[in-house]
Amino acid sequence: NAGVTQTPKFRVLKTGQSMTLLCAQDMNHEYMYWYRQDPGMGLRLIHYSVGEGTTAKGEVPDGYNVSRLKKQNFLLGLESAAPSQTSVYFCASTDWTSGNEQFFGPGTRLTVL
Amino acid sequence: GIQVEQSPPDLILQEGANSTLRCNFSDSVNNLQWFHQNPWGQLINLFYIPSGTKQNGRLSATTVATERYSLLYISSSQTTDSGVYFCAVEQSGGSYIPTFGRGTSLIVHP
Numbered sequence: 001n002a003g004v005t006q007t008p009k010f011r012v013l014k015t016g017q018s019m020t021l022l023c024a025q026d027m028n029h030e031y032m033y034w035y036r037q038d039p040g041m042g043l044r045l046i047h048y049s050v051g052e053g054t055t056a057k058g059e060v061p062d063g064y065n066v067s068r069l070k071k072q073n074f075l076l077g078l079e080s081a082a083p084s085q086t087s088v089y090f091c092a093s094t095d096w097t098s099g100n101e102q103f104f105g106p107g108t109r110l111t112v113l
Numbered sequence: 114g115i116q117v118e119q120s121p122p123d124l125i126l127q128e129g130a131n132s133t134l135r136c137n138f139s140d141s142v143n144n145l146q147w148f149h150q151n152p153w154g155q156l157i158n159l160f161y162i163p164s165g166t167k168q169n170g171r172l173s174a175t176t177v178a179t180e181r182y183s184l185l186y187i188s189s190s191q192t193t194d195s196g197v198y199f200c201a202v203e204q205s206g207g208s209y210i211p212t213f214g215r216g217t218s219l220i221v222h223p
Binding site for chain 2: 106
């Protein structure tokens with residue numbers, strides 16, 4: 001049981017490049033989330049999903065897209081990276097029908113030059 | 114949306130000291146969680162505590178939902194307690210979207 005995993009762990013992009021961050025969970029959770037963490041700002045929600053095939057916008061969705069084609073995977077895409085997207089990205093999952101705890105992945109540190 | 118405020122923003126302790134961290138929220142909540150982010154960045158769920166009191170070793174938490182606050186107690190602090198403590202609440206209404214506070218940064222010196 002690996003919990004929540006994220007790939008890659010680190011990435012450096014140039015402005016305008018694109019990339020996809022992958023989140024995978026093996027706990028059969030319905031809900032999955034993408035957050036970004038910036039110094040002094042706590043965690044801010046980018047997008048979330050309440051089940052396979054669904055996605056919704058969070059607090060700071062601009063510049064990001066997501067997909068949830070399979071229940072266990074939640075992808076975060078940056079189509080044209082900007083320096084303002086330099087951050088640490090966390091994925092989380094939960095099953096609100098039992099326990100209500102959120103489980104977090106280890107994070108992806110992204111730098112956009 | 115709901116506002117979540119944590120205090121103090123920073124805390125420095127000597128090993129062995131006790132501390133209390135506070136989380137205030139502006140509206141009714143369905144649930145509340147406390148997390149610890151260790152110096153390597155990993156976020157660990159400490160408590161799921163929408164109301165009442167829970168204890169886990171040296172840590173305990175109390176949520177008074179009617180007064181819209183929660184407290185996290187750390188007793189006999191150790192250097193491994195260092196990191197950032199976050200409170201996250203889900204506003205009543207069934208959104209299942211936790212809102213995080215900005216955290217309390219704790220440093221425990223040996």
